[in-house]
Amino acid sequence: MRLVLYTGKGGVGKTTTAAATAIHAAKAGKRTLLLSADASHSLSDVLGRRVGAAPVEIIPNLTAIEVDAQAEIKRHWGKVHDFLVSLFQHQGIDGVLAEELALLPGAEEITTLFAVDEFARSGDYDFAVVDCAPTDTTLRLLTLPEVAHKSVRLLLKIQRSLAKVMTPLAKGMVSAPLPDAAVFAEIEALLYAKLRGLRERIVAEDTTVRLVVTTEKMVIEEARRAFTDLCLFGLRCDAVVINRLLPEAALREPFYREWGDVQKDRTVSIAEAFAPLRILNGVLQREEVVGATALAEHGRDLFSDCEPDALLASVEPISFHRKGDQYSVTIPLPGADLHALDIAKVEGDLLVKSASMNRALKLPRRMALLDVSEAHFRDGVLSVFFRVSPACSAGTPQGNA
Numbered sequence: 001m002r003l004v005l006y007t008g009k010g011g012v013g014k015t016t017t018a019a020a021t022a023i024h025a026a027k028a029g030k031r032t033l034l035l036s037a038d039a040s041h042s043l044s045d046v047l048g049r050r051v052g053a054a055p056v057e058i059i060p061n062l063t064a065i066e067v068d069a070q071a072e073i074k075r076h077w078g079k080v081h082d083f084l085v086s087l088f089q090h091q092g093i094d095g096v097l098a099e100e101l102a103l104l105p106g107a108e109e110i111t112t113l114f115a116v117d118e119f120a121r122s123g124d125y126d127f128a129v130v131d132c133a134p135t136d137t138t139l140r141l142l143t144l145p146e147v148a149h150k151s152v153r154l155l156l157k158i159q160r161s162l163a164k165v166m167t168p169l170a171k172g173m174v175s176a177p178l179p180d181a182a183v184f185a186e187i188e189a190l191l192y193a194k195l196r197g198l199r200e201r202i203v204a205e206d207t208t209v210r211l212v213v214t215t216e217k218m219v220i221e222e223a224r225r226a227f228t229d230l231c232l233f234g235l236r237c238d239a240v241v242i243n244r245l246l247p248e249a250a251l252r253e254p255f256y257r258e259w260g261d262v263q264k265d266r267t268v269s270i271a272e273a274f275a276p277l278r279i280l281n282g283v284l285q286r287e288e289v290v291g292a293t294a295l296a297e298h299g300r301d302l303f304s305d306c307e308p309d310a311l312l313a314s315v316e317p318i319s320f321h322r323k324g325d326q327y328s329v330t331i332p333l334p335g336a337d338l339h340a341l342d343i344a345k346v347e348g349d350l351l352v353k354s355a356s357m358n359r360a361l362k363l364p365r366r367m368a369l370l371d372v373s374e375a376h377f378r379d380g381v382l383s384v385f386f387r388v389s390p391a392c393s394a395g396t397p398q399g400n401a
């Protein structure tokens with residue numbers, strides 16, 4: 001099943017774009033599922049009709065759901081949650097607050113993804129579109145399976161073997177509630193097995209993230225950072241939606257002329273910053289895009305020359321590596337000509353120029369402090385290596401290279 005997740009800064013038009021994509025795909029006959037993973041659900045507002053935790057048919061071929069994260073948490077985290085509530089209550093924390101605290105950070109978002117995964121496995125859908133929360137939460141959501149999976153694996157090994165011996169003994173000696181084997185079993189089932197499955201789904205070739213931006217500088221910067229972070233975790237992005245673009249007719253009005261120039265410049269820099277992702281243009285509509293008819297029209301505009309469920313950029317993701325003290329980034333540049341390639345590091349960006357495009361990749365924070373030491377271009381892949389600049393390495397111990 002093809003899975004597309006939309007994210008971007010708050011208010012840029014994520015829900016609108018996700019809904020327009022889903023409606024357009026459903027009209028083309030794709031069995032489509034539209035899910036909201038944003039805790040402040042707004043599918044109902046955008047679709048102009050009530051959407052809830054149970055699947056609702058919006059138009060033929062389109063089902064929408066706003067995942068009830070609380071119910072999902074109960075289902076997936078029941079024992080862990082009950083244990084934490086009893087632990088907090090024992091420490092004198094009021095019942096309601098204890099309930100609140102027991103909602104582990106990220107639990108709400110991750111259970112939403114479990115729901116997506118379950119629907120994907122059902123085989124009932126060809127295409128799922130997820131309306132995510134603003135960038136930060138989405139990044140936490142998408143990277144959590146990787147982070148949690150690794151750390152929990154070790155923790156589980158130690159704690160489970162300890163719990164078998166310790167808990168029965170300790171229960172007689174300590175008054176605080178102690179987790180029993182059932183809690184660990186649940187953590188194992190959830191965080192280990194399910195997270196692994198989720199991680200596979202998220203990095204699968206048919207899962208991509210699309211970044212929604214407007215032409216405002218801050219919005220673009222946040223999306224560039226997100227793009228780098230998503231690459232860091234092996235997630236693929238395939239498109240950037242530039243939303244609320246002023247239409248040609250408006251740009252002819254004297255009042256909007258300067259806005260038009262800014263829009264043109266920013267559109268070019270967005271294409272450079274996110275190359276080779278496909279750029280989709282979301283025109284500013286005359287009024288709020290609400291209801292199936294307006295969304296279908298917006299979807300037609302967005303996907304005038306491509307399919308909504310297509311993989312819109314098919315290259316491998318950019319990847320970052322570290323080997324000892326050496327850091328590197330590999331950038332697929334299929335078809336690029338070695339002799340026309342030029343690279344430079346300017347502040348936190350790696351600039352790559354080829355005959356056909358300029359790219360400005362935001363480097364991860366650690367790499368942004370380093371200097372470029374060498375670069376290779378082989379089989380259509382550019383590898384750029386970084387080392388600590390002499391000024392920075394002055395106090396670093398030498399001799400273990």
Ligand SMILES: Nc1ncnc2c1ncn2[C@@H]1O[C@H](COP(=O)(O)OP(=O)(O)OP(=O)(O)O)[C@@H](O)[C@H]1O
Pocket residue numbers: 009010011012013014015016017038042134243244245282283284285286287288289290
């Ligand atoms: N291209 C557009 N033309 C006209 N109005 C738009 C366009 N895109 C979005 N809007 C309007 O802007 C408002 C915010 O859009 P939307 O809810 O999709 O943003 P969001 O990024 O999902 O926000 P949040 O971060 O709060 O979830 C809505 O009223 C929507 O109808």
Ligand SMILES: [Mg+2]
Pocket residue numbers: 014015016038042131
């Ligand atoms: Mg939204």
